[in-house]
């Protein structure tokens with residue numbers, strides 16, 4: 341097991357806190373020496389049941405609040421569609437998975453305090469897992485982030501600063517803060533372990549369905565969920581659990597902030613910054629992502645795609661998802677629900693295909 345750069349040849353053993361590749365400032369990923377072996381036996385009733393495919397830690401080092409192993413619910417209204425309900429996580433979004441892995445590793449490797457920029461849910465998750473680890477947390481977020489999220493972070497004892505602009509501006513503030521006060525920066529893909537926690541969603545899909553679905557629709561901000569699952573599928577193939585076939589992966593964004601969709605349509609390898617991002621699906625309000633290259637690679641290699649849905653229809657779609665399915669869906673998932681409708685209408689998804697739509701988080705914004 342080692343860290344490997346996602347863009348150049350740099351590798352390093354796992355022995356100290358690191359952020360980006362020291363040579364090319366790309367994200368670092370954990371590389372495992374997997375050989376084919378039997379499936380994981382059920383053990384713990386949380387994400388750490390998959391610890392054989394996570395960075396090695398002792399039992400007492402795990403910082404957990406019972407994240408993961410979320411339900412995969414068959415849609416009541418759309419045959420062949422399943423909803424992976426990440427609102428059931430401890431802080432009611434999939435961000436819990438990433439923070440459980442990242443805070444576990446940060447603490448193990450000696451971090452004394454933790455910091456991250458957020459569009460909302462990641463900050464809430466970091467605040468909770470920092471509290472669980474007994475480490476102080478600093479989060480920076482845009483000033484118009486819903487007050488329910490600000491209060492949630494403060495409720496777990498985190499120091500919150502509201503920084504004018506969007507998440508990329510908050511990210512700059514976190515880097516300054518860490519340079520001045522110390523602490524470890526856990527911004528999306530700026531450290532290697534959040535993606536490890538999120539990849540477990542891919543492992544769970546195989547256990548939920550017995551096979552991978554034909555299509556995955558994923559609301560995309562920073563993109564670690566997509567990137568993590570894509571990584572999981574490669575690992576699962578090396579473990580001998582699946583063959584070379586992959587689900588077609590679709591990134592879903594809002595017409596008010598769609599840098600990945602634009603880059604996908606223009607055939608670019610990187611996604612240039614989206615000017616003046618506007619969406620009330622706060623988790624999608626990420627104008628530029630460190631993981632853009634990895635995301636675009638996964639979308640293309642899987643024969644998937646990227647779709648921007650009408651910002652004005654997102655809230656209604658989320659409400660429809662809640663009403664028709666009884667699932668606590670946030671606006672990001674409303675976007676994914678809407679994307680399913682549009683992709684079916686375009687013929688990009690067939691009537692007989694199995695589709696997983698991610699409810700990445702609950703309806704938490706007030």
Ligand SMILES: [Zn+2]
Nearest residue numbers: 345348361364
């Ligand atoms: Zn590199």
